[in-house]
Amino acid sequence: MELPCDGAGICMVCKNKPPSEETLACKTCVTPWHATCLVSPPQALSDTLQWECPDCSMIHPPSTSAFASGRSEDSGDLIASIRKIEDDKSLTEQEKAKKRQELLSGAAAGPSSLDGEEKKEKNDVLDILDKELTCSFCMQMLDRPVTTPCGHNFCLKCFQRWIGQGKRTCAYCRVQIPPKIASQPRINSTLVIAIRMARMSRSSNAGGAAKVYHFVHNQNRPDKAYTTERAKKAGKANACSGKIFVTVAPDHFGPIPAENDPERNMGVLVGEIWEDRLACRQWGAHLPHVAGIAGQSTYGAQSVALSGGYIDDEDHGEWFLYTGSGGRDLSGNKRTNKDQSFDQKFDKMNEALRLSCLKGYPVRVVRSHKEKRSSYAPETGVRYDGVYRIEKCWRKNGIQGFKVCRYLFVRCDNEPAPWTSDVQGDRPRPLPVIKELKNAIDITERKGSPSWDYEASSNSFTSMVHCSNESFILKCPKMLTFASQDDKSCWMWKKPPPASKKELLIV
């Protein structure tokens, strides 16, 4: 059995610490090995620099190196062909690049294939999948993929073999692997789905060429927003999202609890502030980085972003009026600065808000203060403001409006209930009546505060809903719990409503 030196430099075979002249570093994985304990140590001194350890030479046997095997005999031709393209003065740089790519992607492998265009596209997809979904050990498509914290993927078996050899660094980038992951590697289920899809696309010959998505898996995203090569100008305006830190589903309603915050294990607290909308997105409070409403018209709205400085938005802290999407222009964006139809229906995001109103779903609220710095916001940035509910929806002069009220007074750990005029108050109280709604139509209303009542006999929560002169009862089992047995007036979210709408019983 051949074993390397451990982290302290002690040979795992002879249990001695070899002097540096007896230590060999693998050219691939840089792991130190005790030369005298090797079965076949390198003979010449010059070989020691190019020496590959038993593990690595086993993993990458030279004969199966993907590049060498496929192209070794015609690589001379390939270079000649590339030179020919380079020298062709009739081609633009773009055309040259395209030709080169065709050549490398194998479209030109079969001489002058006529369906090259279609084949190329398919190959592009498969190339990307090959590259991204390949295990660095066995060079095959990942089997039961395990992802390291540094973002590299390996087959479960390959990973376990590596760990079994006493390795505790990533085979790809040498970053330390935490003991927990080494001992209990978890299969990356999202990746499993991606692999399944890749296999499907590989096996299906028919069908149009798949589109190449520049998809970056969450684990592989940086901790901060970043700008791609394609987005020429720097800055966050065109930035891609960084890693999402919380583990809640994108359609998750309500607060983000500690158990979904593996990063800090504290959940997203009311009053938390991020530099911008992209950072806010990373903590799951509000996912769209431009749009103001996160939601699905058939499911409900998860969150809204309230940006200060719009005069028509009445903002009273614990309740505010919100104009639905499409009802205003995005400042400085000509495309949306069009005339509004005067007969809008509730659709898309507005319908999502209306549905949340009907069902009494909690809506997360984030506020930003780009223009107006109100006394509410001594700080800059985007602020998570806790859970609200949509109390009323209406349509007036073709514009949809929403009245959004604090759902429950959520006690937060880092400061007393913010955005309330009464700082002491973390109790529900009557809500102000909205003015000037005489000409409004389509009023969807939801009454009652707090919205959910606890029913001890069934240990469930019920809520009375009034809608279009009809009343019905919503039942949601075990949705809320009291913060403490002593203080029943202080409500707190413990468990968010079910992620699937099926689980919500309407009796």
Place this chain on the structure above:
DNA sequence: GGGCCCGCAGGG
């Protein structure tokens, strides 16, 4: 400080 343009993300 306003106009302009940009490109990402997500819904439908």
Place this chain on the structure above:
DNA sequence: CCCTGCGGGCCC
């Protein structure tokens, strides 16, 4: 696929 979106940087 197409469209839109209570961002945001930069230029004037």
